[in-house]
Amino acid sequence: MTSQTTSKGHTLADLVQHDRVHTSLYTDPAIFEDEMDKVFANTWVWVAHTSEIPEAGSYKTGYIGRQPVVTVRDRKQQVHVLLNRCRHRAATVCEGHKGKTNSFVCPYHGWSYSLDGALRGVPSPESYGDLLDKADYPLVKLRVEEYAGMIFATFKDDIEPLVDFLGPARKWMDLFMKQGGGFPIKVGGEHRFRFPGNWKIQLENTTDAYHFPLVHKSFLSSVDKQTEEMLDFVEGPGFVEDLGNGHSVMVMIPDLVDLEANLEAPIPERFAALAEELRADYPEDQVRRIVRAVGGSGFNLNIFPNIACSMAFFRVLRPVSVTETEIHHAVITMDGGPEAGNRARLRMHEHFQGPMGFGTPDDSEAWERVQKGSNAGTDQWILLNRGLAKEQETADGRRSDVSAETGMRAAYRQWKKLMTA
Amino acid sequence: MNIELLNHASAFICQEADMLDHGEYPEWLALWEEKGLYIVPINPDETDFANTLNYACDDAKMRSLRVARLGSGESISTSPAPRTIRSVSRFRILADDGKTVTVRCAQNLREFRKEIQKHYTANLTYTLVRDGDSFRIQQKVVRLLNASDALQCIGYIP
The missing domain is CATH 2.102.10.10 (Rieske [2Fe-2S] iron-sulphur domain)
Structure with a gap:
């Protein structure tokens, strides 16, 4: 495939441009076959x-x-x-x-x-x-x-060490693991579901803040006012940063980047009952640390190609075929931590995630519609130029506003590097 | 075998199934005890629902939010709403202490939405509290046959 041109006369390298990718990345079975070798069998x-x-x-x-x-x-x-x-x-x-x-x-x-x-x-x-x-x-x-x-x-014995592959993503992983609230973190079960669409549609979604208020309107209608305001981040001060090697971070809620900072801030109303319950067993400083951790991190870290550290869960994707993808949303709990805190985590996860959540099914519907719409036209492109106008270089890579498509551009740059190597 | 109780409980459950298939959600919500729980576990053998991850573990507040979401028109996965037809059968009384009755039955549910028909089979276990000449639901556990597999999204109340 690498040296060949597609039926539309594009080379594989042409299919990924700095501000768009070709629709055949979602629909071409030959490209999917190639990805299994050149991406999944060729990186961490x-x-x-x-x-x-x-x-x-x-x-x-x-x-x-x-x-x-x-x-x-x-x-x-x-x-x-x-x-x-x-x-x-x-x-x-x-x-x-x-x-x-x-x-x-x-x-x-x-x-x-x-x-x-x-x-x-x-x-x-x-x-x-x-x-x-x-x-x-x-x-x-x-x-x-x-x-x-x-x-x-x-599979690649001579690949760079994992720490080099992760690069600046490591510091975000360290921050993410603080949601143990002082306890080791533990995978506490997972929701697994499939949707009829290409794996990269889901990969993109993890750093797509733009869809949130629209696709998740019904979820936002189901939460308290304070949470709704916290999740109103599309025009807020957050950002998306390309971290290299296909990885990126989307910071939706800057205040919740470091869960061990700002512990003196007032406890949000939705956690007041939990905090009261925890006070029976823990001193106030630990109560605050646990409660702040329970809500999860204020960012999504997308690690290319198949894992994301996303607010309070791990998102795992598994390509099944060019038009089918399996997703796991693994809930994170505090190992040895308070049962009340872990129960709050489990109920929050059930509220948004999984095949019966108030969020995931709407994401899944949107991704399915992307796949269906991708069959329209014979030589069409997927636009990825949002946020390009204000994108700035940083020490770790490139950064733009929270609803920028910077993370998707990062992933496709890595995809292109692996697929055309 | 207490045929009268079996008939009584199965009539109540058939009525509940009919309400869910016909979108009579306010009536469905009224069937519940205030502290009742609607549960769809991931592991069919699970018994500690509070401390494990489920597909759904709804108290009264979550049940009413779930119903509100289905009718809100704000959710693209439930607009258009899926159509469902469920058959419930194989009723068996597992326990009866005079106040509450535990009933297990089989549910075969067909769902149709946007060109695709799906089939979900489940064991349902109800804890019903006697309430005059009817019951109120204290707990309903929907153990999907394929719960431990990767599912597709479910845009209704199974």
């Missing part, structure tokens, strides 16, 4: 938060692009990301979403692997004579690195 991809595999033997299955993988913690606490495929005849060795195991045993012929992927046992080995050295057939292992509890893996 998020696989789990450390709290999802807390103990030796804890595992989580998932996908990198369309390839099934298992993320597992071994007996020495080392994390491995293994291809979920028996080396004998390819059957998956681990089913189920999350759990705990002592080993991985293929259900087909019983080949068994230890938690670090080493091939341990082959039933009735005599038939192989000396043709099978077990040391040659471990589960295929990916390179794994971790930052701020976020576990990433890559």
